[in-house]
Amino acid sequence: VSAPTFRRSERALWRRADADVVAALPESADVHRLSGGAGAVWWALDEPGTADALADDLAVSFGVAPDALVSEVSACLAELVSIGLVERS
Amino acid sequence: VTKPDPVGRALSDIAAFGLPGARPPTSFAPDDEEWEALRARILLQRVTGLAVGSAEYGWLRLDDGQREGLLADHRDAMTWSVYVEQKLLRLAGLLEEAGIGFAVLKGASVAHTAYPEPCLRSFGDVDLLVRTADYERTCALLDVNGHIRQRPEPRPHFEVRFGKASVHKDPSDNIEIDLHRTLVLGPYGLWIDPEELLDRVVPFTLGGRQLPRLDDTGMFVNVAMHAALGSETPRLVPLRDIAEFAAGCEPDARVLRDWCDRWHLNGVLRRAARQVRERLGVHLAMLVEFERLTVAARDERLLEAYSSKRGAGGIATAALAAIPSMRAKAAYVWALTVPRRQFLRARMPSNASYHRRWRRALERVRASGGRAGA
Numbered sequence: 001v002s003a004p005t006f007r008r009s010e011r012a013l014w015r016r017a018d019a020d021v022v023a024a025l026p027e028s029a030d031v032h033r034l035s036g037g038a039g040a041v042w043w044a045l046d047e048p049g050t051a052d053a054l055a056d057d058l059a060v061s062f063g064v065a066p067d068a069l070v071s072e073v074s075a076c077l078a079e080l081v082s083i084g085l086v087e088r089s
Numbered sequence: 090v091t092k093p094d095p096v097g098r099a100l101s102d103i104a105a106f107g108l109p110g111a112r113p114p115t116s117f118a119p120d121d122e123e124w125e126a127l128r129a130r131i132l133l134q135r136v137t138g139l140a141v142g143s144a145e146y147g148w149l150r151l152d153d154g155q156r157e158g159l160l161a162d163h164r165d166a167m168t169w170s171v172y173v174e175q176k177l178l179r180l181a182g183l184l185e186e187a188g189i190g191f192a193v194l195k196g197a198s199v200a201h202t203a204y205p206e207p208c209l210r211s212f213g214d215v216d217l218l219v220r221t222a223d224y225e226r227t228c229a230l231l232d233v234n235g236h237i238r239q240r241p242e243p244r245p246h247f248e249v250r251f252g253k254a255s256v257h258k259d260p261s262d263n264i265e266i267d268l269h270r271t272l273v274l275g276p277y278g279l280w281i282d283p284e285e286l287l288d289r290v291v292p293f294t295l296g297g298r299q300l301p302r303l304d305d306t307g308m309f310v311n312v313a314m315h316a317a318l319g320s321e322t323p324r325l326v327p328l329r330d331i332a333e334f335a336a337g338c339e340p341d342a343r344v345l346r347d348w349c350d351r352w353h354l355n356g357v358l359r360r361a362a363r364q365v366r367e368r369l370g371v372h373l374a375m376l377v378e379f380e381r382l383t384v385a386a387r388d389e390r391l392l393e394a395y396s397s398k399r400g401a402g403g404i405a406t407a408a409l410a411a412i413p414s415m416r417a418k419a420a421y422v423w424a425l426t427v428p429r430r431q432f433l434r435a436r437m438p439s440n441a442s443y444h445r446r447w448r449r450a451l452e453r454v455r456a457s458g459g460r461a462g463a
Binding site for chain 2: 010013014015
């Protein structure tokens with residue numbers, strides 16, 4: 001079984017605000033501010049990828065070992081999927 | 090000798106930041122007083138994204154506190170833009186369900202098509218253009234869906250004959266909807282044919298959906314009219330919009346020439362192009378061409394109605410030039426001199442009297458030497 005791929009939802013309305021992202025779904029009452037690690041994951045999703053691949057990309061940016069980031073990236077992706085801004089396939 | 094205005098220069102450089110043909114920005118490190126003034130003008134002109142870009146680039150040198158303040162302002166502006174886009178998508182659904190064709194004007198449609206990144210173009214409201222035949226039905230649709238019209242018409246059906254737009258607001262979200270049946274008030278709004286603009290709509294993508302916008306030629310005309318005729322001193326964002334279009338889009342030259350002839354647009358384009366050069370310091374080939382356009386003497390006088398004579402009822406008076414028959418002119422004058430009481434109350438809550446309105450109108454006629462229209 002291959003690892004799931006994550007991508008930004010095409011329905012997401014979003015804006016860059018420096019390193020942060022402001023994002024919402026069309027029908028949602030909430031507008032989310034993605035900062036810190038969540039913002040970094042959003043930017044890494046410029047290209048769809050698996051949690052491992054995204055962690056690899058971010059590890060290069062942050063200068064740490066990928067293993068140190070996988071669990072945090074996975075948790076962040078799960079949260080973004082739960083609010084609908086990211087889709088899993 | 091003109092006193093140097095470093096804050097004004099910085100604001101102009103921010104509004105022109107990153108454009109091809111822009112003069113090099115002047116490095117600026119504001120002190121606290123200058124930053125307070127600049128920040129207020131950045132907010133007023135809705136250029137937080139361009140200011141953040143300027144700070145990232147380094148010519149706008151902010152200390153940590155100033156930078157934090159700017160980023161907070163920008164996040165607020167972006168959050169509001171997303172709210173407005175959510176509203177736009179809900180409205181699009183309503184209109185499509187009712188079978189009403191429309192085009193998104195300015196705001197989201199410009200941010201997502203003309204700018205390199207939508208975060209560089211803030212906006213505060215929703216602007217929609219509908220066919221004149223659908224205008225009153227759309228007003229009624231907004232009404233039954235909880236929107237309150239902000240100002241009544243002078244007389245029933247005035248807007249579909251002579252007007253431009255109405256503002257509607259749902260108190261639960263406080264987002265303004267500018268519902269247009271033409272692009273501007275006065276003679277230029279009456280000369281253009283919005284049906285032609287609506288016949289040429291093209292899609293843009295927002296929230297995974299396709300929404301209709303004016304094509305590049307129509308959008309260019311819209312932003313130029315907004316900049317040249319929308320206020321006495323054009324705001325910076327409409328000028329930036331013109332420069333973005335002139336730099337990156339390709340209006341249909343044949344169609345634009347045809348519209349310039351039939352819709353009297355030479356003066357509008359010339360004025361818009363001149364403002365871009367003077368206020369933003371941007372030189373672009375297309376705009377240089379527009380500055381060379383020949384403008385009829387009558388159109389020159391009518392343009393004054395939107396600038397130096399704007400505050401003296403200039404636009405309302407100038408509209409007479411574009412109203413074709415004497416009967417229609419009489420209906421227009423009657424509606425404005427003897428409007429419904431509810432219109433008067435909305436315009437002048439503390440003193441809604443015909444006497445006062447007529448006295449002001451007479452003062453305007455005297456001030457203009459008795460010339461109505463052009």
